Amino acid sequence: VHSRATPAIMCLAASKVNYVWDDATANKWPAGKEEAPFGQMPLLMHQGSVIGQSQAIVRYCATMANLIPSNPIDAAKSDMVWTQAYEIFDAMVGAFYNAGGDEAKVAAWKTWMEHTVTAKLAPLDKILAGRLFFGGDKPVAADVVLFSIMHLAHKAVAHVAGRPDWFKQYPALGKNNAAVAMYGDIPKVVADGVDAYYKHP
Numbered sequence: 001v002h003s004r005a006t007p008a009i010m011c012l013a014a015s016k017v018n019y020v021w022d023d024a025t026a027n028k029w030p031a032g033k034e035e036a037p038f039g040q041m042p043l044l045m046h047q048g049s050v051i052g053q054s055q056a057i058v059r060y061c062a063t064m065a066n067l068i069p070s071n072p073i074d075a076a077k078s079d080m081v082w083t084q085a086y087e088i089f090d091a092m093v094g095a096f097y098n099a100g101g102d103e104a105k106v107a108a109w110k111t112w113m114e115h116t117v118t119a120k121l122a123p124l125d126k127i128l129a130g131r132l133f134f135g136g137d138k139p140v141a142a143d144v145v146l147f148s149i150m151h152l153a154h155k156a157v158a159h160v161a162g163r164p165d166w167f168k169q170y171p172a173l174g175k176n177n178a179a180v181a182m183y184g185d186i187p188k189v190v191a192d193g194v195d196a197y198y199k200h201p
């Protein structure tokens with residue numbers, strides 16, 4: 001399924017870095033739990049090391065994919081943007097796990113869909129400041145991770161009638177999203193037909 005590993009996969013795809021998406025191990029879970037540093041998925045295995053925590057995995061994959069700006073301030077600016085994007089994801093996970101029953105769950109998704117996403121996008125639109133990419137003339141981790149998380153968000157509500165158009169108020173973010181969608185092998189990941197784990201009921 002597309003979930004917490006997706007932003008890291010998209011970073012590798014953006015720069016056409018080879019990877020193996022081992023969903024067989026994931027689907028045998030909890031068989032691999034003992035090997036996981038924090039007992040959870042996703043995991044990255046590379047050159048004999050096992051890395052847990054999806055955001056650490058994103059940073060490593062973004063490094064491998066040359067998506068981290070070499071200037072430390074530019075790298076921090078990219079990190080702050082993609083960490084903000086994760087707040088959209090985390091709030092979606094919160095709605096998914098809402099324990100208040102069916103009505104409360106739908107209400108939590110409604111709040112996320114109609115308020116949280118746009119509220120989190122508003123400062124990102126200011127930071128983008130009408131440029132095509134957060135990285136200037138080419139995508140950096142900020143662009144790819146934001147794209148990935150909005151892709152997961154769109155997949156989560158694709159079946160919901162009356163879902164909002166999140167980029168309507170933010171045409172520059174919409175253009176950024178459309179440009180990242182065409183970058184490297186990202187179109188292949190977008191079109192892979194793999195379902196999303198977190199979905200509106």
Ligand SMILES: N[C@@H](CCC(=O)N[C@@H](CS)C(=O)NCC(=O)O)C(=O)O
Pocket residue numbers: 003004030033039040041042052053054055
């Ligand atoms: N903070 C962790 C959270 C990881 C997490 O919640 N993983 C869940 C799946 S989305 C998991 O492994 N659940 C199965 C388990 O805990 O055994 C990350 O971002 O990687």
